[in-house]
Amino acid sequence: MTQDELKQAVAQAALRQIPQDQIIGVGTGSTVNFFIDALATIKHKVRGAVSSSERSTERLKAHGIAVLDLNDVDRIPVYVDGADEIDASGAMIKGGGGALTREKIIAEAADRFVCIVDASKLVSTLGKFPLPVEVVPMARELVARRLRALGGDPRLRKDYLTDNGNIILDVHGLTISRPRELETSINQIPGVVTVGLFAHRGADVALVGTPGGVQEHAYL
Ligand SMILES: O=C(CO)[C@H](O)[C@H](O)COP(=O)(O)O
Numbered sequence: 001m002t003q004d005e006l007k008q009a010v011a012q013a014a015l016r017q018i019p020q021d022q023i024i025g026v027g028t029g030s031t032v033n034f035f036i037d038a039l040a041t042i043k044h045k046v047r048g049a050v051s052s053s054e055r056s057t058e059r060l061k062a063h064g065i066a067v068l069d070l071n072d073v074d075r076i077p078v079y080v081d082g083a084d085e086i087d088a089s090g091a092m093i094k095g096g097g098g099a100l101t102r103e104k105i106i107a108e109a110a111d112r113f114v115c116i117v118d119a120s121k122l123v124s125t126l127g128k129f130p131l132p133v134e135v136v137p138m139a140r141e142l143v144a145r146r147l148r149a150l151g152g153d154p155r156l157r158k159d160y161l162t163d164n165g166n167i168i169l170d171v172h173g174l175t176i177s178r179p180r181e182l183e184t185s186i187n188q189i190p191g192v193v194t195v196g197l198f199a200h201r202g203a204d205v206a207l208v209g210t211p212g213g214v215q216e217h218a219y220l
Pocket residue numbers: 027028029030031032081082083084093094095096097098099100103
């Protein structure tokens with residue numbers, strides 16, 4: 001099976017997690033694109049979506065799925081999103097697609113985080129994938145110095161601004177043995193908008209695409 005076929009399989013499996021007549025949180029990325037396409041086939045069963053990026057919003061609307069403002073929504077029972085890495089506790093690195101801030105906001109607002117990944121994203125220790133950090137532009141060098149002090153090698157994502165008008169520093173060279181602590185430390189640096197570590201609010205369940213089928217991993 002190709003990686004795209006694995007992504008498609010988990011996207012399809014995620015439909016079973018979608019409650020009837022509710023608003024669904026929708027993430028960003030190539031796996032989520034397959035999920036949005038799958039969601040379109042049951043769109044009469046959902047009230048609409050809260051979207052984590054302009055890209056996902058565009059795709060949802062193209063399918064005729066209503067996109068709502070988070071401020072107008074009381075409850076999001078399920079948030080479906082991909083990840084760049086996920087460990088055995090459900091902690092993740094996210095933000096490879098640059099949407100980490102809105103993703104973290106919707107993840108926090110949702111009752112349940114369903115992570116959809118192919119098996120290549122499962123890791124024992126987070127950090128091989130460079131950790132994205134969204135930063136207010138004027139704080140770039142200050143934040144970069146602080147990230148170096150934490151043992152990382154921050155590199156500016158070239159020719160890229162987030163949907164919020166900020167830059168991203170991708171931090172290479174980290175071995176993240178204590179994801180919660182690192183998430184807290186990086187969030188303390190003035191100028192950091194969001195770190196792409198999702199440890200305090202990790203996944204509740206991961207649907208993992210493998211050549212043998214979709215596995216479900218539940219986390220406490
Ligand atoms: O965090 C993300 C976007 O900001 C994505 O979930 C992550 O990058 C995984 O993307 P893909 O499904 O394309 O591998």
